[in-house]
Amino acid sequence: MQVLRTIPITQKMMTLTLEKGKSVGFVPTMGALHDGHMSLVEASLSECDYTVVSIFVNPTQFLLGEDFSDYPRDLEADKLKLERAGVDYLFLPDEKEIYPDEEMIEFKLPESYAGIMCGKSRPGHFEGVAQVCAKLFNIIRPGKVYFGQKDYLQTLVIQKLIEDLNFGIEMRVLPTVREKGGLAMSSRNKYLTDEERVAAQVLYKALKAGDKSLIEAEPMVELEYFERNGDVLAVAAKVGGVRLVDCVRLGREK
Numbered sequence: 319m320q321v322l323r324t325i326p327i328t329q330k331m332m333t334l335t336l337e338k339g340k341s342v343g344f345v346p347t348m349g350a351l352h353d354g355h356m357s358l359v360e361a362s363l364s365e366c367d368y369t370v371v372s373i374f375v376n377p378t379q380f381l382l383g384e385d386f387s388d389y390p391r392d393l394e395a396d397k398l399k400l401e402r403a404g405v406d407y408l409f410l411p412d413e414k415e416i417y418p419d420e421e422m423i424e425f426k427l428p429e430s431y432a433g434i435m436c437g438k439s440r441p442g443h444f445e446g447v448a449q450v451c452a453k454l455f456n457i458i459r460p461g462k463v464y465f466g467q468k469d470y471l472q473t474l475v476i477q478k479l480i481e482d483l484n485f486g487i488e489m490r491v492l493p494t495v496r497e498k499g500g501l502a503m504s505s506r507n508k509y510l511t512d513e514e515r516v517a518a519q520v521l522y523k524a525l526k527a528g529d530k531s532l533i534e535a536e537p538m539v540e541l542e543y544f545e546r547n548g549d550v551l552a553v554a555a556k557v558g559g560v561r562l563v564d565c566v567r568l569g570r571e572k
């Protein structure tokens with residue numbers, strides 16, 4: 319696996335790959351990789367000639383007072399996992415590489431995205447996600463990108479970004495990978511104590527039952543929203559101060 323740290327070198331490598339007529343799959347991540355990320359990597363490896371993974375904890379998608387500086391980082395373990403899986407390139411830029419200038423063009427989401435679910439409860443978050451993904455897509459120029467269903471609104475925002483900015487990328491959204499008790503895998507699960515991890519299982523139970531009172535009855539869980547959009551029911555809640563999200567497609571989960 320080749321580790322690429324600068325944009326010019328990465329763009330050069332990607333141009334060579336495209337000139338050879340090879341397809342490129344891209345999995346953008348913020349690291350602390352778990353089996354959910356690895357399922358995206360596996361899909362890209364099986365569907366594309368080359369797989370690129372990026373690890374970049376993007377400051378512009380964290381609101382003031384959120385966990386940017388505490389976000390789990392485990393680069394050596396991540397590299398090992400990606401290497402073992404057979405990933406071709408790891409794009410590992412630092413903050414100056416992605417944001418060299420303090421003044422940058424910013425994104426504004428339509429109200430139908432900004433006004434629901436995490437769009438509403440984390441104002442500015444998806445603007446940051448859209449900004450970094452637009453940059454990453456332009457640097458890597460993949461044919462396919464891979465995202466997890468867990469971050470439901472993120473998948474809608476990215477799909478809209480791809481369409482509105484005519485990236486010509488195919489977006490693949492893959493099912494949420496869950497721990498034994500049903501808790502959706504997330505890098506933030508690392509923060510949970512054993513007791514909190516068990517309490518957090520109520521999120522998936524409540525989604526499957528379509529019943530938010532299950533969450534309200536769990537004293538360790540502080541509900542942020544339990545919201546339906548089309549055939550998707552999504553939840554965000556804090557467990558021991560750790561913010562978790564999950565969602566289900568109605569009628570599809572056992």
Ligand code: PAF
Nearest residue numbers: 346347348376447450469
């Ligand atoms: O889902 C994530 O890990 C991040 O939001 C993403 C897509 C890598 C952008 O920073």
